[in-house]
C-alpha cells in the first residue's frame with residue numbers, strides 16, 4: 001500500500017473492535033464460565049465487579065444496575081425524590097441526566113455551565129437553590145470532574161449525586177469520580193471509557209444505608225423475596241456484562257493513559273500551529289484541565305467560534321474523518337422540556353457551547369498517523385500548512 005493511500009484512510013470517531021478484539025479469548029473464557037454456571041442473574045461476576053469498582057473509585061460500596069440511566073434513577077429514588085422536589089443539573093449533558101429527574105415527577109432545574117470546562121457553574125447553582133431543592137446533580141462532562149469543592153460549598157446539606165457516566169477514573173484533588181458526592185452514577189455503555197458489550201451501570205457510595213437501599217430498589221424493592229417494603233424497579237447488571245467488564249477493568253488505566261497522550265498531542269500540535277487556547281478570536285479553542293483535575297478524556301472537545309463549526313464538521317466528513325457534536329440541542333431547549341419555560345437565551349453559556357463544540361477522535365487505539373490526519377485536516381481548514389512533528393513508522 002502506498003504512503004498516499006495509507007494517509008487517506010478514514011479515521012473513525014470510535015472503533016470499539018480495536019479494543020475488544022485483542023481480548024477475545026479472555027472474554028470468551030469469562031462468558032463461557034457464566035454460561036456453564038447458569039448464574040445469569042446476580043452471578044459471582046457481578047459481586048466481583050462491584051468490589052473491584054468500589055476499590056477503583058475509592059468508594060466503600062458499589063451496586064450494579066442495568067444502565068447509567070437507571071443508576072441516575074435509582075440514586076434519586078434512594079434519596080426519595082419525587083413530585084414537588086427540584087433537582088439542579090446542567091442542560092449541557094446527555095438526555096438521561098434530566099430524564100431520570102423527570103421520570104420521578106420531580107422538576108429539573110437547569111443551571112448554566114463554565115465556558116472552559118463545560119461543567120456546572122457553582123455560582124449559577126447557588127442562584128437556583130430554593131427550599132424545594134432536594135439534590136444537585138453535576139455531570140463530569142467529557143471525562144473531567146465538575147468543580148466539586150465549590151459545588152459542595154454552595155449546596156450545604158443538599159446531597160450531591162455525581163453523573164460520572166463519562167468520567168470513570170477521573171481524578172479530583174486526589175479523589176476519584178464517584179467518591180466525591182453522596183452517590184456516584186456510572187455507565188458501561190460501549191462508548192464510555194469502560195465499555196461493555198451492551199448496557200450496564202453502577203452506583204457508588206460511602207453510605208451503608210444508601211447502599212443497602214439501592215440493592216433493594218434495583219430488585220423491585222423486595223427483601224426478603226416477595227416481600228416489598230419499597231416500590232423498586234427491575235434494574236440488574238447482567239452477569240454476562242459483568243464478566244466482560246471484569247476482563248476490561250484491569251486495562252482501564254492504560255487506556256486512560258493513551259487517551260491522555262492523544263489529548264496532549266492535540267494540544268501540543270495545535271499550539272505549535274498557533275491555535276491560541278486563550279483567545280476566542282482564534283480558529284479553535286482547546287479543552288483545558290482545571291487545576292487539581294485529571295481528565296480521562298471520554299471526549300476531546302474543541303470550540304469552533306464564529307459560526308464555522310458545522311462547516312468544519314462537513315469538511316472533516318468529506319475527508320472521512322470522524323467527529324461528533326456533543327450536544328447540539330441543550331436540554332432546556334428540547335421539545336419535551338419546553339413547558340418548563342426556559343426561553344432561548346436563558347442559559348447563554350450553554351447555548352453558545354451547543355453552537356460551537358466539536359469532539360475529535362481520542363479513543364485509546366487511535367494511531368498517531370490517524371491523529372495527525374485529523375490535525376492536518378483542521379490545519380487545512382484554517383489555511384495553515386501542517387507538517388507532523390515526528391515521522392511515523394509505516
Ligand SMILES: *Cc1c(COP(=O)(O)O)cnc(C)c1O
Nearest residue numbers: 067068069094096165187188189
Ligand atoms: C451515557 C450517559 C448516561 C446514560 O448512560 P446509559 O448507560 O447509556 O444509560 C448518563 N449521563 C451521561 C452524562 C452519559 O454520558
